[in-house]
Amino acid sequence: MTHIAIERNRRKLMIEYLAVLRSLMPESYVQRGDQASIVGIAIEFVKDLEHLLQSLEARKLKLPQGITGPNYDIEDATTSSEFPPPPLAQFFVYPQYTWSQIPNKVSRQLSELAAGFQTLHLTVLHINVTTTDPLVLYSISARLEEGCQLTSVDDIAGAVHHMLRIIDEETVLC
Structure with missing residues (x-):
């Protein structure tokens, strides 16, 4: 009862x-x-x-001189080769696919990001791209694949940050 x-x-x-x-x-x-x-x-x-x-x-x-973020100012950006660590957040996400027209530069960066995530053994679940001149904001939800050598949030953040730095340097050279 x-x-x-x-x-x-x-x-x-x-x-x-x-x-x-x-x-x-x-x-x-x-x-x-x-x-x-x-x-x-x-x-x-x-x-x-x-x-x-x-x-x-x-x-x-967005600022007239450039872009700043949390704990990141323009002086640090010009005097140091280090970038601020990327912010990490975790959300409940289920796969959803959307198509929209994005500029070629963004499209190239996005394909390099997807390839980089695959190299790191991370499965991309959701990508959200927001563009506001001159900023492109990527929101990516990913899951660890089996065989991924990254064991902590700091490892993942460091690897993704390194990958983004390389993509950014390649974009500047082109």
């Missing part, structure tokens, strides 16, 4: 949580009311918010 009461309480809590989750999203996102749809739509909503945040941060970083 208690297991029935426990299950009812669990379902009641789940319904309450889903109602709260649904209330946090705009009406335009909520099409159906079943549990799987609400969770999937919430994930999509968070992805859209992440993209909007990245676009706003990219615009905020």
Whole structure:
């Protein structure tokens, strides 16, 4: 008898949580009311918010003299060959494929990024490209493949940062 009461309480809590989750999203996102749809739509909503945040941060970083970022100023960029470590974030993402026209320079960088990730034994799950003159913002979600030698977040960040530095140097030379 208690297991029935426990299950009812669990379902009641789940319904309450889903109602709260649904209330946090705009009406335009909520099409159906079943549990799987609400969770999937919430994930999509968070992805859209992440993209909007990245676009706003990219615009905020633009300065007349150049581009700066967190813990990175123009003086450091000109006096040091080191770049700031890239920011890392982890989000719930499921594969979604979108096509849009992007400039040739960005397209070349993107193909080099994809090849570099494959070399590092990282599977690209999602790529989001935002361009605002003169900045190109890549948001990449990846998963470790079997056989990947990178064992920590710092190792992955260092390897990706090194790859981006090489791609950036090649882009400047072209």
